Amino acid sequence: GNGYFKEGKYEAAIECYTRGIAADGTNALLPANRAMAYLKIEKYKEAEDDCTQALLLDASYSKAFARRGAARVALGKLKEAIQDFEAVLKLEPGNKQAINELTKIRNELAEKEQQTHQEYPAVLIKEAEIKNIVKLIDNPLQIKSTKPLQRIDIEEVDDDTSDDDLSSTTLVNNWRNSVSVETTETLDQDDLLTTVDIPKAKHLKIEEITTTNTSPLPVNVKEISSTLYPSFPASKQREKEIRRSFISASPVPPIPANSFQLESDFRKLKDCPENMYLYLKQIEPSLYVKLFQKSLDPDLFNQILKILHDFYIEKEEPSLILEILQRLSELKRFDMAVMLMSGSEKKITQVLFNHVNHMGLKDASIEELEKNYGIFS
Secondary structure, eight states, X not given: OHHHHHTTOHHHHXXXXXXXXXXXXXXXXXXXXXXXXXXXXXXXXXXXXXXXXXXXXXXXXXXXXXXHHHHHHHTTOHHHHXXXXXXXXXXXXXXXXXXXXXXXXXXXXXXXXXXXHHHSOSOOOOGGGOSOOEEOOOOOGGGSOOSOOOOOEEEOOOOOOOHHHHHHHHHHHHHHXXXXXXXXXXXXXXXXXXXXXXXXXXXXXXXXXXXXXXXXXXXXXXXXXXXXXXXXXXXXXXXXXXXXXXXXXXXXXXXXXXHHHHHHHHHHHTTOHHHHHHHHHTSOGGGHHHHTSSOOOHHHHHHHHHHIIIIIHHHSOHHHHHHHHHHHHTSTTXXXXXXXXXXXXXXXXHHHHHXXXXXXXXXXXXXXXXXXXXXXX
């Protein structure tokens, strides 16, 4: 399942995880991994359900809370998503990813609330408060007057508008002028033309309207925005180059407090393998038990093995590689992580043990460790 997942074959991965769940219904890792595959193919309800199942099996599985939070964000269940990411913080205080997600969700909720206020501003003009209203009346043809329309000069009469009303009118004008109002060809009976839409003038004239439809074309706010503020999207390749140069110039994150933070840091550094090596190097192997006290995630496990292969063989002592391999084998769910290794990942592990053996460290304990990794020489 993990092999298919890495290849982007999410449907095939889901089938494998499903068979795994059927074989071992008590393993919280399997529904949580299947949930991740569901997230990739945008089946968010299924992902949410799988995470819930994983949490029923292991209520301390922080990744299941995080993935369910992501699914609920996609489903629009923002308040429930907040609860999930808060649960992550209870299990792992200071978790950066959970903090970032909570910030994003709360900002989105604030933006939606602000947007609602913009669409329905607080200064709503009540019909009873408006004295000059022109209503659109569409009489049937048979009762329309046959008399020709006349031009009538209307003197505007100053009313006793209070200071509060004046400031409200000004506020509505300012708000109206800041956006482009979308017009339509027809108006409902309740549509009103208020005094704030009519410029102040001493003489207001009603012009004769011809039967020809002269309604202006609809004005779309988004079209105007895109015209005034065109976007210039960078190519994906250029964006990746910029990100890589930024990451390589950025300092390596400090030693993580838990596996969740380590996984988050790995994601940030994925475009700069050298920094991933420097990041892992600062973590003493003796800290692995504390970092992975909940369980060893298969993806993290394989990332560490790849870093050992790509950098440690060339730059570090074989004894350090051996110690890391030994410490990893002592973690919870190590056996599951080994079982989920792909063929290419096992080849990487074989190369690591070959390197250690060729450097004269081979003994009975190393042979036993090889067997634990599924390597039989």
